[in-house]
Amino acid sequence: MSTFGHLFRVHTYGESHCKSVGCIVDGVPPGLKLTEEDIQVQLSRRRPGQSDITTARSEYDTVHLQSGTEHGVTLGTPIGLLVHNKDQRPHDYAETDLYPRPSHADYTYLAKYGVKASSGGGRASARETIGRVAAGAIAEKFLKEAYGVEIVAFVSGVGKVGLPFEEEENEVLGKEYMDLVRTVKREEVDKEITRCPHKETSQKMEAAIRAAKAADDSLGGVLTCVIRNAPLGLGEPCFDKLEASLAHAMLSIPSTKGFEIGSGFRGAMFPGSQHNDMYIEGGPDAQGRLRTETNWSGGVQGGISNGEDIYFRIAFKPPATIAQAQSTARYDGSAGTLEAKGRHDPCVVPRAVPIVETMAALVIMDMVLQQNARTAAASLLPALTHLPPTMVLPSKKTVEKIQNGEEKVQVQNQKSGEE
Template sequence: MSSFGRVYRVHTYGESHCKSVGCIVDGVPPGLRLTEEDIQTQLSRRRPGQSDITTARSEFDTVHLQSGTEHGVTLGTPIGLLVHNKDQRPHDYAETDLYPRPSHADYTYLAKYGVKASSGGGRASARETIGRVAAGAIAEKYLKEAYGVEIVAFVASVGKVALPFAEEDDEVLGKEYVDLIKTVTRVEVDKEITRCPHKATSTKMEETIRAAKARDDSLGGSVTCVIRKCPLGLGEPCFDKLEAVLGHAMLSIPSTKSFEIGSGLRGTTFPGSVHNDPFVEGEDGKLRTTTNWSGGVQGGISNGEDIYFRIGFKPPATIAQEQQTARYDGSSGVLAAKGRHDPCVVPRAVPIVETMAALVIMDMVMQQNARAAAAALLPPLTHLPPTMVLPGKATVDKVVHGESVGEVQGQKAGEE
């Protein structure tokens, strides 16, 4: 389906070459100051035509707020967001009348629906992600104002060029990579045309992308994302664990092929004695972990550490090289696709990953707040044994013993 989320719910619409794309966002809290400029920032980072290593399609992706706000404040009612498609060239796709493009969605969409969009990738196109990014930008603003949440993504690899994830074989992850996860900012990411904040690696990536473009080819890569200051306790046992929903969100992005959280597959090569995250008392009196190889999630629930994960993107399927393939009628032929396409999608995928992460955290926050608010209406629990409550945590005690969630949130935001 075209909807995502349970409480903060997003429904996207539009194809790559229709009149407009956009979304309806339901569940936005009332009273949030919101203008089109708040949403436009991420859409401008996602838009095509940003540099000569991205697609040449020229779209400014200007967002139009259609509903759900008045005087720059959200009303709590559904928010409609619209972006016009302007630089359309459907004649570039005449060959798709004869050929299902290799590794594209032409054949599978036709098999599923019995009909497909005649030009572009339809709903499989990255144009569909405009609605996600717009809805995620709203979620980002709420999370920042209410909790101080920071979400930063960056390009970690392009083809065989990758960040130095570990300097030694006996390291789960190297200090340089871990420090980057802890400190990198969007400003640093956007300084590089590749959106890799490691200058030496970025230079190699740029050279690699240009070389692929020159030979009418494409490259895959990966994006790392970190979520900082995420509230404790997010995630729903058992099937909606936080990493499961993050994986669902990330693998729904076009061209994605893999998702790993924390130490990922590399962590599977180490024994538990090395990979475990021992607890220590932090400066704020809360428990922290010494290593965080878990990636901020344990038992499917956020533990207060940075949440970090990496997503793999395949090479863009549409390339201008001639490819021997079959037509819809089964006869063989040669296809050299036309159109304007990214030689590597990962630089433009960065804001998509960030905003999809925001959608997940926003929905989880609202689910958790609903649970806490319901618990707050019950009589105080004074008979529980000490092993059933979290010691020394006033915020948890206040929620359980009847103080309002709003008061607790306000205190938390003030502390941060």
């Protein structure tokens, strides 16, 4: 389907070379100050033609707000967003009348629907992500204003070139890498043409992309994304766990082939004694959260956000459409040689950064609305006073008293009754 989300719902439309692409966003809270400029920022970071290591297709991707706002304020009604396709060249794709492009969606779309878009990748094209990015920019603005949420993605690998400090021999993840995850800003990411904030590595990545482009080839890569200041308690057991929803969102992006959160696959190599994320002594912080030492969990435990930074990595395959001659088969099964035309990214990961950020925002926004609905309903009930202290979170007043030394944390041993 073309709809994502439960309470914050996004329905995208459009193909690579149709007249326009865009989306309908339902569930945006009323009263949010919102203009086209707020949305355009992320669309401009995503657009093609940004540099000579991206596709040469020239699109400014100017967004038009069609509904859902008045006088620069959201009304709570569906928001319509439209972006015109201007630099269309469907004649570049004549070869797809004869050939299903290797590792592309031509054959599978035709097999599924019995008909397909005649040019570009249709709905499988990265052009479809414009609607996601536009909707996610709205979610980002709400989350920033309401909770101070920051979402930053960056390129951490291109082909065989990766950050030199991602892993250390005796650590689940390297200290330099974790420090980067904790502190990196979008401004630092955008300074580099590759969107890798480590300059030396960025230069190596750029060289690798240019070499692939010169050889009419392509490269894959890896993005890291971090979500800071997400509220505690997001995630819906058991099938809509936070990491499951993030994986769903990320793996729905074109060209993605892998997802891992926190320590990911590397964490599986370590014993629990090294991997366990100990809680920090001293009780809850000013926000009422217990903090952890290492955050190998990636900010999620039991499928629910624990208040730490949420971070994950996504693997992107090399773009399937390349200009190199490839021996393959036609639709009728006969042998042939395909030399694809058109304008394509030699590596998609630099332009995928805002797509990953905004998809993350859509997940967090939807989870926030779900959790707020639950807590608002619970707040209408009488306060729970008969349960053991370990079953109820302390109130803000209690947290303040604990921090000021006015009250001790009482933990009841339910077997012996001792405190």
